[in-house]
Amino acid sequence: MNDNQATLNKLEAMKLFGLARAFRSSLEAGMHKKFTPEELVAHCTDSEWDERRNHKLKRLLKSARFKYSASLDDIDLGLKRNLDKATILRLSDCRWVTRNENVILKGPTGVGKSFIGSALGHQSCICGHKTGYYSCVKLFKAIKLFKAECTYLRELKKIQKQKLIILDDFGIEPFDTQGRLALLEILEDRYDQGSTIIVSQIPVIKWHEVIGDATLADAICDRLLHNAHRIELKGESARKHFKKLTEDGREAGE
DSSP: OOHHHHHHHHHHHTTOHHHHHHHHHHHHHTGGGTSOHHHHHHHHHHHHHHHHHHHHHHHHHHHHOOSSOOOGGGOOTTSOSSOOHHHHHHHHTOHHHHTTOEEEEEOOTTSSHHHHHHHHHHHHHHTTOOEEEEEHHHHHHHHHHHHHTTOHHHHHHHHHTOSEEEEESTTSSOOOHHHHHHHHHHHHHHTTTOEEEEEESSOGGGHHHHHOOHHHHHHHHHHHHTTEEEEEOOSSOHHHHHHHHHHHHHHHHO
16 A cells, blocks of 8 residues: 555545545646645645535535525525515625524515525525524424423523524414413523524514514514514515416427
């Protein structure tokens, strides 16, 4: 076994797969002879850096469990729904996540709220933030089960560890006492520690009514709204738009 192969074996044993791959390709292409030692180290280090970053991104995306596999580039800005490029660009660097700010995505059914929320979550993962997507209906039903099984605090801690959470279909069902208290506890733990995206078709003015308890509603809204970026989508269903495009395409092909 020559020295280079021994080096490759050691790199792979240490799980430095990106570095090993770059070193192997340099050997096979004869590029190692053209690189200075500093250039070869830099080339292999960049490869290892990219390998780890891509692996982390895949892990973050998998654990987030987004409703849609969407990125910011997938958002159709041509649709007339009160969404412009400047808004997306302002949120694309994820500084709002670093600053523990929130986003409120409000609009009628089918206008693309969940898709945009998933795309913002995807961008958060690209920026290295641990992110989680939750359907409010499923989450608060699960919370009742967690409490019955005495695992509530453990599950709450998992949510708390995420830098960004997306609460979809917020207010689609009125909150009961247990749900209100759980929501407040989640938001209290995240206050100035993490960011939240709220996806809802319920106008903010009606949140107190949906939450159901004036005192708790005040506390919940205060934690969500005081540092929030608001995106109010309008227009007809995006599903109708894409259905029409599909049908028009079929007709053109006939």
